Each structure stands twice: as structure tokens, then as C-alpha cells.
Amino acid sequence: MNVFDTLTERGYIKQTTHEEEIKELLEKEKVTFYIGFDPTADSLHVGHFIAIMFMSHMQKAGHRPIALVGGGTVMVGDPSGKTDMRKMMTKEEIDSNVNKIKGQLSRFIDFSDDKAILDNNANWLLGLNYVDFLRDVGVHFSVNRMLSAECFKQRLEKGLSFLEFNYMLMQGYDFLVLNQKYNCTMQLGGDDQWSNMIAGMELIRRKERKPAFAMTCTLLTNSEGKKMGKTEKGALWLDPEKTSPYDFYQYWRNIADADVEKCLSLLTFLPMDEVRRLSSLEGAEINQAKKVLAYEVTTLVHGEEKAKEAEGATEALFGAGKNLDNVPTVEIEKENLGDTLINVLTAAKIFPSKKECRRLIEQGGLKLNDEKIVDVEFLLTEENFKDGIAMIQKGKKKHFKIVVK
Incomplete structure (x- = not known):
């Protein structure tokens, strides 16, 4: 089965630029493609995981992925799907995030023997001469068309910075550079990246007079259309x-x-x-x-x-098991005994705030050793520990084991 058929059957493919050409290309040739990951945090999340799976299916079918870490584009910030401008990050924060994300990607994609490539767009974006870049790349972009893109239209009402307006040019330039360096002919990504991907594909076709393609995967949403994760x-x-x-x-x-x-x-x-x-x-x-x-x-x-x-x-x-060894465990100091349960659970990071803990108690959603806690001033004492263990149930599904150091 063509990997395109596999991806379609499993529900990955949302939009394609040239469906029949892409299907034929994936069947007859070994394609080099890329997916970008901007290091906005020190870890990828489950929203990225669907893109990683998309990439993995392609690699298993014999195609070569490029995992592009956006050490350059993250300094500008992608406005796609955002109602406000992203927080500006320092270069030190970005470099730290890049290194951590590279490590995570290596767990899912096989980079040995040139089976995949890991690159960072900071390598070519940060040293650009801006005037040369505008003359070489910017001339191929229509402002009118850019403003009609969904990623920009949503932001125009609240204000779109000129900094963010450059993001589409930079991502389009990424595709061009990867095409020149590695003969990368296809970009994959989330469906919220459609406008940016089209920009890169068209840039290659104009400047290099070569075919290029884009294919988006569905975003991970639940049955109500809300983002999962x-x-x-x-x-x-x-x-x-x-x-x-x-x-x-x-x-x-x-x-x-x-x-x-x-x-x-x-x-x-x-x-x-x-x-x-x-x-x-x-x-x-x-x-x-x-x-x-x-x-x-x-x-x-x-x-x-x-x-x-x-x-x-x-x-x-x-279930029927009795082994609690693998239940999430938090340790508390002996001097914490005698303090309110709210204070202990907040200090142990089981709750992010006392207010949230108090609210759950008032709603009847907190249990200690299978007994519902109704008093927000309840004191945690040594009597609450059996064999040195106290069990907390937070809501219907969350369980924690508390032990005294």
C-alpha cells in the first residue's frame, strides 16, 4: 500500500497541494520532506506527537524526514492560531529549548546512516542581511495575499506586529534553503500551517523552477472539535x-x-x-x-x-491488584503533620494553589483514605497514616500516595 493511502486511511491527511502528483511521487521515489518544530518550550507536547507519527509513517515507508528545529523562527514567533503576540524569549532560553527538543525527536525518528536529518533554521536565518533578504525573497510575497491568510486575519482585529508579519517569509525561506541543501521537495505540518506552507512551496517554484509540494495533517481534536492534550x-x-x-x-x-x-x-x-x-x-x-x-x-x-x-x-x-508501588508518591516532612490538609497538599504540588484545593473540598471531590473530606480546615495528623502511607483521591481519577520522610 502506498504510504499516502496508509496516511489517508488512518485519518492523517487534511489538505494537499497536488494530490495526484504527491501520491505518484511517494509511490515511485524516495522523497525528502520536512516538518518544523519551534522551540517555544523546553519540551514537545502531544500536539506535536501527531506530527511525529506522521513523520514516522513516512520514514517507515522509505522516505527521508528532516526535523527542523526553529531556533531562528522562534525569535519572531508564529502568529498562527494565536490571539496575542507570543512572549519574547532570550537567546539562552531558545538554545536550551532547542537542545532538549533535539533529544526528544531522536527518540522517535531514526537519524542513523542519513535516514533522517536534524537541522536548525538559526543556522541560516540569524545571519541574514535584511535588505538582501527582502530583495531576494520578499519580492515574491504579495502583502494583499498575506493579509488574506487565516493566520493573519485572526490577528488583525487585536493587532499584528510587523515582527510576526515576517514569519511567513522566514518559513517560506526555510523550505527554499532545505530544497537547495537537501533536495527537500515536500513540507508536512499541522493544518494551521497551511498558509505558511503554501508560501514556501510557491517560493521554490518561482525561484528554482522546480516542483514542490505541501501536505497537512489533521490537528488532534476531540469529537467536539476542541484541541486534545x-x-x-x-x-x-x-x-x-x-x-x-x-x-x-x-x-x-x-x-x-x-x-x-x-x-x-x-x-x-x-x-x-x-x-x-x-x-x-x-x-x-x-x-x-x-x-x-x-x-x-x-x-x-x-x-x-x-x-x-x-x-x-x-x-x-x-482493579483487583493491591500493589501500590507505582502510584504517584509525594513525600512530606514530619513537621508538616498537624498542618491543614490544604497547606500540605499545596506544598506537595498536588494542587497548584490553596484556592483550587479548597474549591474541590467544597465540591466534595477530595478523599483521604477513601473518606470524603468536608472540612477545609481539616488537619493532617499521624493518625491518618496506615503503615506510613496516606492515600489521596483528587476528583474521580487522580490518586496519590503520601509518605512521611
Whole structure:
């Protein structure tokens, strides 16, 4: 099966510039393509993971990916999908983020023996002569057409800085440079990048008189059209220090029934026959499909050992198991005993603020050792610990083990 058919069947492809030409090209040639990742944070999140899977399917089919880290473009900031201008970052912050993201990408893509390329657009963007750049590249861009692009139209109402207005030119130039350096003929990316991708493709066709193509993948949204990957703590990060493997596993274990098939298709390598079989389960049986999803995605991101630990912790709390070794654990000092439960849980980072902890208690959503806490002034004492352990249930799904140092 042509990889284009595979990507279509699994629901990746959203838009293409030249569908028949792309399909024929992917069938007959080894294509070098790229996807860009701007280092706006020190970790990629699950929104990036769908692009990584897109890239991985292409590599498995024999095509060569370029993972482009945007150390240059991030200094300008992509206005796509944003209502306000991004926070300006220092060069030190950007360099640190670039190094961490490079490490993460290497876990998913095989860069050995020239099977893939890792590059940073800071290598060519930061040394540009601006006047030369405008004369060489800017002349090919129509301001009227740029303003009609969705990524700019949304921002015009609140104000679009000239700094951000340059982003499309820079991303288009990236494609041109990669075409010249590596014979990269195709750009892949999220559907919110469509206008920027078209700009790069057209720039190559005008300047190099060569074919170039663009193909977008669907964004990871739930059945209601809202972006997936948001938790009460923020984004669902791929870095285990920012989102623990247990919390990562739990997110997929608890998604809506209607989102199971889409997530199995996009975020795992399970054969589509198995995806359809699992997705067709109904009632309580759909939980089996969610278990498979959570295990498969956690294995891809964190490795099989961490996936098994998260699975074991979940079974310990919700199944017949009794082993609590893998339940997320927080340690408190002995001198914390006698303080209010709100103060202890906030200091232990189980809650981001006392206000949020108090609100959950008032709503009846906090349990200590399976007993609902109703008093916001409840004091945590040694009597609450059995064999040195106290169990906290936060809402319906979150569990923590508290131990005294």
C-alpha cells in the first residue's frame, strides 16, 4: 500500500497541494520532506506527537524526514492560531529549548546512516542581511495575499506586529534553503500551517523552477472539535519531568468513548483492522480499547517499562491488584503533620494553589483514605497514616500516595 493511502486511511491527511502528483511521487521515489518544530518550550507536547507519527509513517515507508528545529523562527514567533503576540524569549532560553527538543525527536525518528536529518533554521536565518533578504525573497510575497491568510486575519482585529508579519517569509525561506541543501521537495505540518506552507512551496517554484509540494495533517481534536492534550496542569507534555508517565497514561485511559478510534488511528501503529475492532466495542467493553490506547501511546513516548508501571498503578487502584508501588508518591516532612490538609497538599504540588484545593473540598471531590473530606480546615495528623502511607483521591481519577520522610 502506498504510504499516502496508509496516511489517508488512518485519518492523517487534511489538505494537499497536488494530490495526484504527491501520491505518484511517494509511490515511485524516495522523497525528502520536512516538518518544523519551534522551540517555544523546553519540551514537545502531544500536539506535536501527531506530527511525529506522521513523520514516522513516512520514514517507515522509505522516505527521508528532516526535523527542523526553529531556533531562528522562534525569535519572531508564529502568529498562527494565536490571539496575542507570543512572549519574547532570550537567546539562552531558545538554545536550551532547542537542545532538549533535539533529544526528544531522536527518540522517535531514526537519524542513523542519513535516514533522517536534524537541522536548525538559526543556522541560516540569524545571519541574514535584511535588505538582501527582502530583495531576494520578499519580492515574491504579495502583502494583499498575506493579509488574506487565516493566520493573519485572526490577528488583525487585536493587532499584528510587523515582527510576526515576517514569519511567513522566514518559513517560506526555510523550505527554499532545505530544497537547495537537501533536495527537500515536500513540507508536512499541522493544518494551521497551511498558509505558511503554501508560501514556501510557491517560493521554490518561482525561484528554482522546480516542483514542490505541501501536505497537512489533521490537528488532534476531540469529537467536539476542541484541541486534545490539555489537562488541569496545562499541556500534556512528552517530557516525563513535566507530565509523569502515570498522568500521561491516565489521560488516554480516560478519554471520551467517541475519541477512541481517532486516537488509536493517529497515535499508535496498531493495524487498522485491530483499530476498528477495538473501536467497535460498546458499553463497559470500550474500556478495554482505552487500556490498549493508553498502553500503546505511553510505550511509544516513555518506553515499555514506564507503560507497564503506569498500567500496574492503575490496576492497583481500579482493579483487583493491591500493589501500590507505582502510584504517584509525594513525600512530606514530619513537621508538616498537624498542618491543614490544604497547606500540605499545596506544598506537595498536588494542587497548584490553596484556592483550587479548597474549591474541590467544597465540591466534595477530595478523599483521604477513601473518606470524603468536608472540612477545609481539616488537619493532617499521624493518625491518618496506615503503615506510613496516606492515600489521596483528587476528583474521580487522580490518586496519590503520601509518605512521611
